[in-house]
Amino acid sequence: MNMTPKMEEEVLAVLRQPMDDVVGWVCHALETIFNGVMEVEAQRLTRRRSGKGPALDHRSGFYTRTYPSPFGPLELKEPRLRRSPFASALLACFEARQKKLKELVTAMHHEGLGTRPISRIMEDHLEEGMSHTTVSRICREAHGELEAWRTRPLTGPYPILALDALYLPCRSVLEPANKTGLAVGKRAVLIALGIKGDGHREVLGAMMAPREDAALWGAFIADLKERGLIGTRLVLGDGHPGLMAAVADQLPGCRFQSCAVHLQRRVLQSTQLRFRKGLAKKLRAIFTRGSGKSAQGAARRAMEWLADRGQDKAGEALARGLAASLTYLAFSKGLWRRIRTNNLAERINREVRRRTDAVGAFPDARSALMLVCARLRLVDRKWAREDAPYMDVTEFLAA
Numbered sequence: 321m322n323m324t325p326k327m328e329e330e331v332l333a334v335l336r337q338p339m340d341d342v343v344g345w346v347c348h349a350l351e352t353i354f355n356g357v358m359e360v361e362a363q364r365l366t367r368r369r370s371g372k373g374p375a376l377d378h379r380s381g382f383y384t385r386t387y388p389s390p391f392g393p394l395e396l397k398e399p400r401l402r403r404s405p406f407a408s409a410l411l412a413c414f415e416a417r418q419k420k421l422k423e424l425v426t427a428m429h430h431e432g433l434g435t436r437p438i439s440r441i442m443e444d445h446l447e448e449g450m451s452h453t454t455v456s457r458i459c460r461e462a463h464g465e466l467e468a469w470r471t472r473p474l475t476g477p478y479p480i481l482a483l484d485a486l487y488l489p490c491r492s493v494l495e496p497a498n499k500t501g502l503a504v505g506k507r508a509v510l511i512a513l514g515i516k517g518d519g520h521r522e523v524l525g526a527m528m529a530p531r532e533d534a535a536l537w538g539a540f541i542a543d544l545k546e547r548g549l550i551g552t553r554l555v556l557g558d559g560h561p562g563l564m565a566a567v568a569d570q571l572p573g574c575r576f577q578s579c580a581v582h583l584q585r586r587v588l589q590s591t592q593l594r595f596r597k598g599l600a601k602k603l604r605a606i607f608t609r610g611s612g613k614s615a616q617g618a619a620r621r622a623m624e625w626l627a628d629r630g631q632d633k634a635g636e637a638l639a640r641g642l643a644a645s646l647t648y649l650a651f652s653k654g655l656w657r658r659i660r661t662n663n664l665a666e667r668i669n670r671e672v673r674r675r676t677d678a679v680g681a682f683p684d685a686r687s688a689l690m691l692v693c694a695r696l697r698l699v700d701r702k703w704a705r706e707d708a709p710y711m712d713v714t715e716f717l718a719a
Contacts, residue, residue: 477551
């Protein structure tokens, strides 16, 4: 590359300066040389040096960008072209390092660190200042990758499907016209997990919804089907009426197992405090029986016990949810521990909440969904590396 007379003058002027501050002198010299090299590259693209033929492009000023270096930050003037983006081979090394820093910031954010702690880490350990607003911008740029993962095609079949909802506080504009500002309200994140034919687990997707009802659960399941959900024979859930109605509508012929733990909690919450200890033993006896007949007998005795003590509301709750919570008895006994409850989804919810609780109220629903998806993708990658299957579905598929 031939240096222009202007470049030569600038470089010589820098070299003649006193070296009182060696680091500052080196940074100034590097800035002058790098800016001159990019100027020559821009002139070649616009054919301004030779003057031969029509110009391929035209100059449109420059961007001032800061790049880290071993001697300190460099303020470089990156030329700006009107028709095409300017790509300098000189900046390739800086851009590669910037890309790795962005990946590091995104990984720390997905691991549960907030924007301000990440900013402090970048400043303390990498000796580079990065504001929390820059960290937020980098994390937002990663949302496109998370969205692609969230809507990816599914490679079924998935004989067992686990569905659950997680509620998060989100800020939103107040609806009534006589009110202004932002209000914090709970939004539901619908989560789907699947167990494949080889017994391994996979996170299938997530969707933000204003609440849980049959229509929204139905839309979520329909989206899963469009992406490739097939072969589902059993759905695990918490027994929400809207969820059960959506499963019956979208997955006809599929059995539904309502979580036994959720049913026990609902019944206990409907019982007076002085009766809960005795009732808890009777409820546990229902789900430790070895057959449907004995479980029904234990449930009948529990309902009679509640009726004798005037706990009609609790008895109705038990009668209403009993059938769906005993679906697991129709399958092999070796599967009962895995399918009797919705612990598969509940464990994931706890994992997600460890990160979301540190945030508090999210600025909007999308940011909440993206953070949940980031945590879910980490879990999905961990599951993909597991050698042993979560459960043996051979007997389940043969049933």
